[in-house]
Amino acid sequence: MGLLRTTLLVAMVVLVDCQNNCITRINRAGICYEFNSPNFEDCVLKNGFHEQQALAHHCRNAIKFNQLCCPSNSLSPISTNIHGNATTLPISDRSQLTTTNKATSTTAKTELPEEDGFITKPEFKYHHYDDLEAFMRRFSEKYPHLTHMYTIGQSVRGRELWVIEISNNPREHEAGEPEFKYVGNMHGNEVVGREMLLLLIQYLLQGYGTSERLTNLVNTTRIHIMPTMNPDGFEAAIEGTRRGTKGRHNANGYDLNRNFPDQYFENELNRIQEPETLAVMKWSKSFPFVLSANLHGGALVANYPWDNNPQQKSGLYSPCPDDLVFKKLAKSYSTPHPDMPPAVPCNSRGLAFADGITNGAHWYSLNGGMQDWNYLHSNCFEITVEMGCSKYPVTADLPRYWLENKESLLAYMDQVHTGVKGFVLDENNNGISNANISIEGINHNVVSAADGDYWRLLVAGNYNITVQAEGYEPVTKVVDITDFAATQVNFTMKQEEKLDPQTSGTEEITTQAGPKTKVEPKPDDDLNPEIGPNDRLVPKNGTRPKPGTGSNIISNFEFRAV
Numbered sequence: 001m002g003l004l005r006t007t008l009l010v011a012m013v014v015l016v017d018c019q020n021n022c023i024t025r026i027n028r029a030g031i032c033y034e035f036n037s038p039n040f041e042d043c044v045l046k047n048g049f050h051e052q053q054a055l056a057h058h059c060r061n062a063i064k065f066n067q068l069c070c071p072s073n074s075l076s077p078i079s080t081n082i083h084g085n086a087t088t089l090p091i092s093d094r095s096q097l098t099t100t101n102k103a104t105s106t107t108a109k110t111e112l113p114e115e116d117g118f119i120t121k122p123e124f125k126y127h128h129y130d131d132l133e134a135f136m137r138r139f140s141e142k143y144p145h146l147t148h149m150y151t152i153g154q155s156v157r158g159r160e161l162w163v164i165e166i167s168n169n170p171r172e173h174e175a176g177e178p179e180f181k182y183v184g185n186m187h188g189n190e191v192v193g194r195e196m197l198l199l200l201i202q203y204l205l206q207g208y209g210t211s212e213r214l215t216n217l218v219n220t221t222r223i224h225i226m227p228t229m230n231p232d233g234f235e236a237a238i239e240g241t242r243r244g245t246k247g248r249h250n251a252n253g254y255d256l257n258r259n260f261p262d263q264y265f266e267n268e269l270n271r272i273q274e275p276e277t278l279a280v281m282k283w284s285k286s287f288p289f290v291l292s293a294n295l296h297g298g299a300l301v302a303n304y305p306w307d308n309n310p311q312q313k314s315g316l317y318s319p320c321p322d323d324l325v326f327k328k329l330a331k332s333y334s335t336p337h338p339d340m341p342p343a344v345p346c347n348s349r350g351l352a353f354a355d356g357i358t359n360g361a362h363w364y365s366l367n368g369g370m371q372d373w374n375y376l377h378s379n380c381f382e383i384t385v386e387m388g389c390s391k392y393p394v395t396a397d398l399p400r401y402w403l404e405n406k407e408s409l410l411a412y413m414d415q416v417h418t419g420v421k422g423f424v425l426d427e428n429n430n431g432i433s434n435a436n437i438s439i440e441g442i443n444h445n446v447v448s449a450a451d452g453d454y455w456r457l458l459v460a461g462n463y464n465i466t467v468q469a470e471g472y473e474p475v476t477k478v479v480d481i482t483d484f485a486a487t488q489v490n491f492t493m494k495q496e497e498k499l500d501p502q503t504s505g506t507e508e509i510t511t512q513a514g515p516k517t518k519v520e521p522k523p524d525d526d527l528n529p530e531i532g533p534n535d536r537l538v539p540k541n542g543t544r545p546k547p548g549t550g551s552n553i554i555s556n557f558e559f560r561a562v
C-alpha cells in the first residue's frame with residue numbers, strides 16, 4: 001500500500017508540473033522533454049518528433065524515471081562549435097529546426113538542443129532496398145569529405161551489401177586511429193538496427209562541426225556502418241511481426257548467425273559459408289577493426305562471447321579470455337538504455353537480465369555465431385545487441401527506439417578509445433606490422449596494423465604487456481590502465497642479434513635475454529582479395545579440417561568457384 005501511495009504521489013507531482021508550460025525534464029537516458037500541455041501525453045519532445053505514440057510512451061517514461069532539470073544551455077538555440085565556444089546556429093539551419101505539435105494543433109518553434117544533432121528532420125520509416133541505397137547515397141554525396149560508400153559483396157539475390165564509412169579522412173586508414181563497425185539486420189526480420197544505423201549515419205554527419213562530441217568522435221575514429229547484412233531476408237519480412245522467423249534467413253534458407261566457422265562444432269548450418277557470411281569475413285579481415293556490434297531484435301539485452309561451450313549446453317556460462325572486457329563493453333551499451341539495466345523482460349515469461357547483459361552461452365548456446373568468429377579470427381571485439389522485444393515493430397515505434405538507443409550507440413563507440421594503444425616501432429621509428437601484443441594472464445593476443453599501430457581493449461588495472469615481432473627482441477612494459485581514455489604506450493623494438501645458424505630457420509629463436517621464445521604464428525590474413533560472385537570458401541586441400549582441433553580457421557580455406 002505504501003508503495004502504491006508513493007507511486008500515485010509521484011504521478012500527481014508530474015501531472016501538476018505538466019500543467020505549467022515549458023516545464024522541462026530529462027530522463028536517465030538523457031532524453032529531454034518540454035511539457036506544454038495539461039495533458040502530459042501531449043507534451044512536445046525537444047528534438048522535434050511529433051508522432052503521438054512516441055510522445056505518449058516517453059511522457060510515461062518521464063514518470064517512470066528519476067527526473068532532473070535539463071541543463072539550461074541544452075534548451076536554448078545556442079549551440080557549441082568544435083572548439084567548445086558558444087555559437088548561434090545559422091539562420092538557414094535554424095529555420096529547419098521547427099516542429100508542429102499535432103496533438104494540440106499548435107506549431108511549436110522548437111530549437112533543437114545542441115546535442116540532438118539532426119539538422120533536417122529524420123525520416124522515421126522503413127527503408128526497403130532501393131530506399132536504403134538512395135538514403136546512403138544521398139548522405140554520401142552530400143558529405144563527400146566525411147564519407148565513403150562501398151559494397152563488400154552481394155547477397156544471394158544480388159543485392160549489394162552496402163557500407164558507409166564515416167571519418168574526417170575517408171578512404172584511408174589514419175595511423176593510430178582505431179576502426180569501428182556496426183552491422184545491422186543480419187536476421188532479415190530483425191529490423192530495428194537497420195533503421196537505427198541509417199539514423200546514426202544522418203546524426204553523425206549532420207552533427208559534425210556542430211556538436212563537439214560528434215565532431216571529436218568522427219575526427220578520432222574510422223566508423224564503418226553496414227545497415228543490412230541480409231537485404232534479401234528483410235524484403236521477405238512483415239512489418240508488425242513481434243516474433244516469428246519469416247525473413248530471418250538469407251535467400252538460401254541459412255541463418256547467417258549460425259553460418260560462421262565455429263571453434264567447437266561443425267554442422268550443416270556452418271559447414272559451407274553463404275555469400276553474405278563470406279563477404280563479412282573478408283571485410284572483417286580487410287580493416288584493422290578494434291570494436292564492433294551486431295544489432296538484432298526480439299529481446300532486450302547486450303550479449304557477449306562465448307556463444308557456445310564444448311558441452312553445447314545452454315545455461316552454462318562460457319567465459320572467453322576477455323570476459324571482464326566484454327562485460328564492460330556490454331554494459332556500456334545497456335547502461336544508457338532506459339529499459340535494459342532495469343532488466344525489463346519482454347513478456348511475462350521472458351528473462352530479465354541483470355544489468356541488461358548476458359554471456360551468450362549462459363543465455364542459450366549457439367554454434368557458428370559471428371561475435372565468436374570475430375574474437376577468434378581478428379583483433380575485433382564484437383558484441384550482439386538485442387535492441388527490443390519486437391523484431392519488426394510498426395513504423396510509429398521507430399522514434400521511440402531511436403531515443404532509447406541513441407546514447408547507447410554513441411557510448412558503445414566511445415569504448416573503442418579505451419584500454420591501451422600506441423605504435424610498435426623499429427629503432428628508426430618505422431612502424432612494424434603484424435607484431436604480437438600479449439597481455440600476461442589473458443590468453444588472447446592482438447597484432448599491430450600496417451603502420452605498426454595497435455589497440456588493445458582492457459579494463460582498468462596494471463598489466464605486463466609484451467610485444468614480439470619476427471627479427472626483433474621482445475619488449476615487456478608494465479602499464480597502468482584506467483577505464484577511461486586509452487593509455488598511449490609505444491614499443492621500440494631492437495633488432496635481434498644474428499641468430500646461431502643451428503637455430504635459424506626454425507620456429508624457435510633464442511633472444512638476447514636468454515629464454516627460448518616461441519614465435520606466434522602469423523595471423524590468418526591470407527584471404528584472397530579477389531572473390532568472384534560464384535566463389536565459395538572451401539577447404540584448401542579438399543578435406544575439411546577436423547573441427548574442435550583448432551585447425552578450423554580461415555587460413556585453411558580458400559575461395560574457389562564451385
Ligand SMILES: [Zn+2]
Nearest residue numbers: 187190296297
Ligand atoms: Zn537475431
